[in-house]
Amino acid sequence: MHQTVIGLKEEDQESNKYFSIASVPRSKVKLSNLNSPRTKRIAISAHKAMRLHVATVNSFPSALDREEFCWDLLVSSTRDNEVLWEKMSLIQSDDNLKAYLIDYTWKAASQLRGEFVAKACISVPSTYGIGELKHEELENTIKWMLEEARFIHGGIDIKVMGSQGEGRKWGQKKNSFFNNIPILALISSAVECVLLGIMRGHPMDFSEAHFRPRWDHYVSLLENFEKECPSYLEMIWDELKEGVQTGNIPGAAEDAPTTTFNFSALETAGRAAKARKSGTE
Template sequence: MACPINKCLASLAHKAMRLFTVTEKGFPNPLSRHSICWDLLVKATAAENDSGLVYKMKEIQDNQVLKSQLLQYMWKGSTQVRGEHISKARISVPPMYGIKNIHKDKLSLKEKMSDISQPWKNDIIKFLFQAEWWGPKGKGRKYGRKNNPYLHNLPTLALVACSIECALLGAINNTTIEFPETAFSARWNHHYMMLLEIFQKCSPTYLAAVFDEIDEYVWNDCITVGQSDVSKLMFDFDALEEAAKASKS
């Protein structure tokens, strides 16, 4: 893919896959990679309204070798963006949780990931949003504040929570825990996404306040984030909701 149109298409494909991973599906199914990538690429090129890209897409559709190469490159965007994110989490999580100052035998993943009085409000969450997507070249910045796909987004928050869990596991066990689909896809989908959907249903005002705090933090460049690895039954949704409503009045 040497010509300018091919480079443009490859760049567009890679960016579309990265955005999809962060904002829609943290761990896309590898068995569906070709259909996922192709559908995303069709949408991305259509949005560009570029006749050259449309022509190139028709050409690629009839060339299975070129199509396979492009989709393989595109899929790497998903692995890459998770790799960048977990790298920041591994650096940031231990000092923000004070893990280096605690004896390993006294560390508990469940305790570190849980704060039933202020769930989803540990500073590390806001910090990772800012570090990953609001740096000088952060992708989150370019979308502006209104209707930003990275903010007020359950899949993005679930991905951040997964990365914190992975980094904590590594810090507690003094090792590097990998961050692949096989290990964390189920956690993202069946734990964090489900838990966030419960919050959205049972305590929408509280969850909106969580997202508002993240929004304010990333745009104001402040450093100011607990996660829940506990049963949904431990949360007092009514109390959280009432407290959030009271703070708005």
């Protein structure tokens, strides 16, 4: 059930003056259609809360829970602001305005995912060294990268893909990942989306239907990684926090085999690196 706002008993002095807001298509909702300063602040607050949720909790919230979830974000993001909280007590009785704010809040999820894909489109070709490949060579290279989630390793360069290197040039020190599994899984899914689009010759729709299962896969993979080799993962987190603004963690194609790691070897390497670092401090 939706949370109920209990607050203002006096008349709200602001005028929303929203023009037939009920007739605005969901795809066309925008902040400029709201004339009330307080309503705009509420919309902005909930929009930011949705972006934070998508990045740090659940990158693909279910459309089935859309109305209740967005209303809860509207409530929770304004509860500590007395002025906005008073305004919310009026909004909850205005079905048209309430629906509009829910639509605007929900839109933030697809916007943030789109930004991740847009950044991946820019960074993927150079990050993985595939910018100059053509046709069959490009397709074979991307297939190889998608197998067993090889592209999940930062700094991979396809120039070492062959039998000598086996793509083991992994571990670039400057990445923008944070100590947060959901956002790492989102980056992985976005990069996979871009790689599949390059391989198929047309952009892939970064939709819930196509990539929610992939995001779930990466969350599970990263949680297992965290459990099996925490020292190694801690070392990686330390490197990632030095960060730059490009991301390069992907996933596997829909029918890709299960990804496997030598967790014992990675944990040993992580402990050794941690010991070396402690010795130099």
